[in-house]
Amino acid sequence: MNAFIDFIMGPMVWIAFLIFIFGLILKIVLIIKDVNAREPYIYSYMTLKHSLRSIAAWSIPFFPKSTRQSPVFYGVSYIFHLLLFLVPIFLTSHIVLVNEAFQVSWIALDDSIADILTIMVGLGLVFFIIRRIMVPEVKYLTSCKDYLLILIVALPFITGFIAYHQFFLYRPMVIAHVISGEIMLIYIPFSKFSHMIVAPLTRAYMGSEFGNVRHAKDW
Amino acid sequence: MSNETKTMDESAIVKKKNTDEAVESGLAKLTQERIKNTINQVLQSETGPRFKAYVETCMHCGLCADACLYFLSNDRDPSYSPAGKVKQTIWEMLEKKGEVSIEFLRRAVHIAHTECNVCKRCSMYCPFGIDIAYLMLLVRRICHKLEITPLYIQDTVNSHSATMNQMWVKEDEWIDTLQWQEEDAREEFENLRIPLDKAGADIMYSVIAPEPKFQAGLIYQMATIMHAAGVNWTMPSTPGWDNSNMAMFTGDNEISGRIARAFYETAARLKVKRVVMGECGHAFRSTYDVGNRWIGWAMPPFEVVHALEFYHELLTSGRIKIAQKYKKTVTLHDPCNVSRGRGLHEMAREVTNMLCDSFIEMTPNREHNYCCGAGGGVINCGPPYKGERMVNNRVKAEQLKATGAEVLIAPCHNCHSGLEDIIHHYNLNMEVKFLGDIIFETMEKKIYQSGD
Numbered sequence: 001m002n003a004f005i006d007f008i009m010g011p012m013v014w015i016a017f018l019i020f021i022f023g024l025i026l027k028i029v030l031i032i033k034d035v036n037a038r039e040p041y042i043y044s045y046m047t048l049k050h051s052l053r054s055i056a057a058w059s060i061p062f063f064p065k066s067t068r069q070s071p072v073f074y075g076v077s078y079i080f081h082l083l084l085f086l087v088p089i090f091l092t093s094h095i096v097l098v099n100e101a102f103q104v105s106w107i108a109l110d111d112s113i114a115d116i117l118t119i120m121v122g123l124g125l126v127f128f129i130i131r132r133i134m135v136p137e138v139k140y141l142t143s144c145k146d147y148l149l150i151l152i153v154a155l156p157f158i159t160g161f162i163a164y165h166q167f168f169l170y171r172p173m174v175i176a177h178v179i180s181g182e183i184m185l186i187y188i189p190f191s192k193f194s195h196m197i198v199a200p201l202t203r204a205y206m207g208s209e210f211g212n213v214r215h216a217k218d219w
Numbered sequence: 220m221s222n223e224t225k226t227m228d229e230s231a232i233v234k235k236k237n238t239d240e241a242v243e244s245g246l247a248k249l250t251q252e253r254i255k256n257t258i259n260q261v262l263q264s265e266t267g268p269r270f271k272a273y274v275e276t277c278m279h280c281g282l283c284a285d286a287c288l289y290f291l292s293n294d295r296d297p298s299y300s301p302a303g304k305v306k307q308t309i310w311e312m313l314e315k316k317g318e319v320s321i322e323f324l325r326r327a328v329h330i331a332h333t334e335c336n337v338c339k340r341c342s343m344y345c346p347f348g349i350d351i352a353y354l355m356l357l358v359r360r361i362c363h364k365l366e367i368t369p370l371y372i373q374d375t376v377n378s379h380s381a382t383m384n385q386m387w388v389k390e391d392e393w394i395d396t397l398q399w400q401e402e403d404a405r406e407e408f409e410n411l412r413i414p415l416d417k418a419g420a421d422i423m424y425s426v427i428a429p430e431p432k433f434q435a436g437l438i439y440q441m442a443t444i445m446h447a448a449g450v451n452w453t454m455p456s457t458p459g460w461d462n463s464n465m466a467m468f469t470g471d472n473e474i475s476g477r478i479a480r481a482f483y484e485t486a487a488r489l490k491v492k493r494v495v496m497g498e499c500g501h502a503f504r505s506t507y508d509v510g511n512r513w514i515g516w517a518m519p520p521f522e523v524v525h526a527l528e529f530y531h532e533l534l535t536s537g538r539i540k541i542a543q544k545y546k547k548t549v550t551l552h553d554p555c556n557v558s559r560g561r562g563l564h565e566m567a568r569e570v571t572n573m574l575c576d577s578f579i580e581m582t583p584n585r586e587h588n589y590c591c592g593a594g595g596g597v598i599n600c601g602p603p604y605k606g607e608r609m610v611n612n613r614v615k616a617e618q619l620k621a622t623g624a625e626v627l628i629a630p631c632h633n634c635h636s637g638l639e640d641i642i643h644h645y646n647l648n649m650e651v652k653f654l655g656d657i658i659f660e661t662m663e664k665k666i667y668q669s670g671d
Contacts, residue, residue: 031268038267044517058346065587066344069285137290138281140297141306146279198276199347205269206348213508213518215562216586218343 009178016182023189024197031201046208054207055200057219064219073131080124084153087117088181093164111164118161125154152187155180236329239603241370246321249365254324257364258317261357262309270357273349274313277302283351286344288589289334292613299611301341301351304330308358328367331358333604334611336595337468338555343586352595359596360470368469371601375465378428380474383458383481385465386428394456396431400439404446408664411446413438416489417453423491424454425482427463427499427632437497440659441526447664448538452495459485462496464505468596472513479510486521493522495529498653500556500631501594507561525557527630530654531566534573542663545575547650549657550624552581552638553588554631555595567654571628574657579622589615591629593637608637609644616645627651 035042057063067074088094092108099105109117128150132142159177163170187193210218262270284290284300293299298307308327312319319327337352345351362368368376378387388396394415401413414420424445430437445452454460459481466474483506486494496503503525511519533539551571558564564585571578583589592612597604619627619642627642627649629635635651642649 031272034268034271039269041512041517042269054348058348064343064346065583066282066286067346070282073280073282135281136295137284137297137300137303138279140300140303141279141281143279192275192278195276195278195347198272202269202272202276203346203348206342206350209350210342210559214560216559216564218348218586 005175008175008182012182013178016185020185020188023186024194027189027194028197028201031198042205045212046205047212050208050211051204052207053211054218055203057207057217058203066219076124076127080121080128083117083121083124087114087121087157090114115161115164118157121157122154122161125150125157149192152180152184152193156184236326237333237603237607238325238329239370239601241373242325242328242367245365245367246325249321249324249367251318254319254365255317258312258319258361261361261364262312262317265360266357269350269353273351273354274309276347277305277349278347280346282346283341283344283349286341288336288340288592288614289611292611292615299334301335301345304335305351305354309354312361324362324365324367327358328362328369331355331362332369332372333597333600333607336555336590336592336597338590338595339559340555340587340590343559356468356470359468360472363470368471369600369604371603372465372469372596372599375599376469376471376474379461379464379466379478383478384428384461385463386432388428388431388461390456390458393431393460396435397438397454397456400435400442404439404442408443408446411442413442414453415456418488419490420453421451421492422453423486423489423494424452424497425460425462425494425502426454426497427502428461429463429632430497437653437655440655441497443664444530444533444539444655444658444662447662448533450538453489453491455485455489457485457488462502462506463499464502464510465596465599467505467509468501468599475505475510476513479505480514482506482510483514483516483520491521493524495524496526498526498630498632498635498655500554500560501596501633504556504560525561525563525630527557527563527567527570527654530658531570534570539658540663541574541658541661543661545626545657545661546577547575547625548577548579548623549575549626549628549652550579550581550619550622551584552591552619552627552629552631552634553585554629554634555588555590557630558588559586567630570654574654574661579624581618581622583618589618591615591631591634591637592641594631594633598633598637598640605640609640612637612641613645616641616647619647619649620645625649628654628657630654 061078062068062071062074090107090109091114092111095105095108132138132146156177159173159180162168163173163177188196206218210216279302281300281302283302284297287299287301289299290296297303308330311323335352335355337355339350339352341351342348375385378385382388397413397415401411404411424441426438462482464475464478466478496506503523507519507523549571551567553564553567592608592615597608627638629638629651630653635653639651642651
C-alpha cells in the first residue's frame with residue numbers, strides 16, 4: 001500500500017503531466033493528420049490573419065456581441081477559466097514542490113488570497129451546476145457526463161482546500177488531492193476538456209470562413 | 220408499461236408536427252438495415268475532423284440558444300435551440316450507431332428541413348464557432364439518401380435534375396419570356412435590348428427560375444436598369460441560366476454540383492468578364508460559396524457579383540442617377556447569405572441611403588439580423604409547413620413592427636417571400652420591396668442610344 005502511495009505521490013505526478021502535455025500534442029497532430037487525409041481543402045480557406053482575428057476577438061472579455069447578451073455567464077466563465085490556471089500555477093505549495101524538483105521558482109500568491117480564489121473556483125462550479133439544473137435550454141442538453149466533468153475539476157480544488165486547512169484526515173486528503181489532480185490532467189486530452197486546444201482550432205476555421213470567404217465578422 | 224407510455228408520448232409529439240406524403244411514403248419504405256447503413260455511411264465516410272471536433276468539443280453550454288429565431292419565437296422552448304436540434308438528430312444517430320426508429324427520422328427530417336434555416340447565426344453565439352448549420356445540412360444529406368426529403372422541395376430538385384432550373388421552365392418558355400419582357404420594355408425605352416447569348420459581353424446577368432415563372436417584371440426592371448446604365452450585358456438562352464440551387468439545401472450534393480457546373484460553364488461559353496446575380500441570397504451562396512467547392516474550385520471561377528453590389532457600383536459611379544429619392548420610410552432586412560455570407564451589409568446601407576430619404580434600422584441588424592425564417596430551403600418545403608413557419612418566426616414580426624417603417628427592403632427572393640408571409644400573418648401593414656424595385660421607381664429613366 002505504501003509503495004502504491006509513493007508511486008501516486010511521486011512518479012505518477014510526472015506521468016500525469018506527460019500524458020497531459022503529450023496527449024494534447026498528440027491530439028493536435030492527429031487532428032492535423034486527419035485534416036490532411038480527409039479535408040485538406042479547408043486550408044484553401046484558412047488564413048493566419050483571419051484565424052487570429054477571430055480568436056483575438058473572442059478572447060477580449062465582452063467584446064463579441066453575444067457575450068454581452070449573457071453577461072453573468074461570461075463574467076463567471078472568464079474568471080473561472082482564468083483562476084483554473086492561475087491558482088494551481090501560483091500556489092506556494094506547488095511552487096515549493098517544483099522548486100525541490102527543478103530548482104526553479106516564481107512569484108507565489110499569498111495563501112489567504114489563494115484561499116479566496118479557490119473558493120471562487122468552487123463558486124464558479126456551483127454556478128455551472130445550478131445553471132445546468134435551472135436553465136431549460138442547458139438542462140435539455142445536460143447528461144451525467146456533464147456533471148462528471150464538473151466533478152473532475154472540482155475534486156482537486158476541494159481536496160486541496162481541505163488539506164491546506166487541515167480540517168480533517170490530512171494525509172488521506174493530500175493523497176486524494178494528488179490523485180484527483182492526476183485524474184484531471186490525464187482526462188483533459190481524452191475528453192471535452194480538450195476544448196482548451198480544439199476550440200481555438202474550430203474558432204480559427206470559422207473565423208477564416210467568415211473573414212476570408214464571407215467578408216463578415218463572426219463575433 | 221413504461222414502453223407503451225413512451226411510445227404514446229412520442230406519437231403525441233409527432234402529431235403536432237406536420238409531415239407530408241413524400242416524407243411518409245419514404246419512411247414507409249425504409250428498413251432498419253438501410254437506415255443504419257445510410258446513417259453510418261454518411262457520418263463515417265462523408266465527414267471528417269471538423270465534424271468530429273464539433274461533436275467532441277461542444278460543452279453543452281446552451282449559449283447558441285439565444286441566436287436562434289425558432290427558440291426565441293417558441294418562448295424559449297429548448298427543443299428549438301440549435302444544440303437542442305443537434306441533440307435530437309446527430310447525437311442520437313451517433314449514440315445509437317445509426318439504429319434509430321422511423322419515429323426518430325420523422326422528427327429528424329422535420330427539424331433539419333423546417334426548424335433550421337441554416338443561417339449560421341448560431342455560429343456567432345457559440346464561443347467555439349461550431350458550425351451547427353453544417354450539422355443540420357448533414358442531417359438533410361442523410362434524409363436525402365433515405366429518400367424522405369419533404370415533397371415540395373424535392374420537386375424543385377427533381378426539376379433541377381431534369382431541366383437545370385428549379386421551376387420546370389421549358390427552354391422555349393424561358394427565351395419567350397425574355398423576348399416578351401424586351402418587347403414590353405421597348406414600348407417605353409427606345410432600343411432597349413435583352414441580349415441573348417452575346418459572347419464577350421462584360422456581364423452575364425443571371426436570375427432564379429421563379430422570375431420567368433411568375434415575377435417576369437423583375438427581369439423587365441433589370442433590363443431598364445442595364446439600359447439606363449449602358450451596360451454591355453447578356454443573358455444565356457440555354458440551361459445554366461438559373462442560378463438557384465435547391466439541391467444544395469436537400470443534401471443532394473451531386474445534383475447541386477451539376478447545377479453549379481452548368482452555371483459556370485454557361486458563363487465560360489459566353490466568355491463574359493463577370494456574372495451579376497439577381498437579388499437572391501441562396502443562389503448567391505450556391506455560386507459564390509458552395510457549388511464551387513463541390514466541383515473543385517476553392518472560389519468561383521468567375522467573379523460573381525450580387526445585385527446589391529452591382530447597384531452600389533452603378534450608383535457610386537454615376538452610371539444610374541436618382542431623379543427623386545424614395546419618400547416612404549424604409550427599413551432594411553440583411554439576408555444571411557449576403558450579409559453574414561458575403562459582408563455586403565454596409566454597402567446595402569449605402570445603397571439604401573442613396574435611394575431613400577428616410578431609412579430606419581431594425582435591431583438587431585447586419586451580421587446579427589434575425590433570419591427571415593424562409594431561407595435555407597424552409598419555405599420551399601411548401602404549404603404543409605407554412606403555419607408552423609409563421610409561429611416559428613414571431614420574433615421577426617416583432618422586430619419589423621418595432622421599426623414602424625412603411626416599406627421593408629429585402630434584397631433576397633427567399634427573404635422576400637418569407638417576409639411577405641410574416642407581414643400578412645401578423646398584420647404588419649408593410650410593403651416588401653427589392654432594391655431593384657426602388658431603383659426602378661426613383662432613377663432617371665433616360666433613353667440610351669448606343670454611341671451617346
